Amino acid sequence: xxxxxxxxxxxxxxxxxxxxxxxxxxxxxxxxxxxxxxxxxxxxxxxxxxxxxxxxxxxxxxxxxxxx
Numbered sequence: 001x002x003x004x005x006x007x008x009x010x011x012x013x014x015x016x017x018x019x020x021x022x023x024x025x026x027x028x029x030x031x032x033x034x035x036x037x038x039x040x041x042x043x044x045x046x047x048x049x050x051x052x053x054x055x056x057x058x059x060x061x062x063x064x065x066x067x068x
Contacts, residue, residue: 011057022055 001009003020010018023030035051036044044050 023053026053 004022007017007020007022010016030053033051034053035049037052041050041052
């Protein structure tokens with residue numbers, strides 16, 4: 001069983017990761033583009049632009065009055 005498969009099984013079974021994170025291999029690249037992380041996001045000021053990275057775990061389509 002590969003690392004990605006193990007992580008997927010952990011997420012599916014437990015709802016969170018134990019042995020690692022799928023983005024761990026991209027840490028250096030993410031630091032070049034992101035300007036905050038979960039530890040520092042509360043320190044950001046209101047309306048301050050943030051660049052944040054994460055894993056999409058689900059998508060929900062919502063129809064608004066304007067159909068956007």
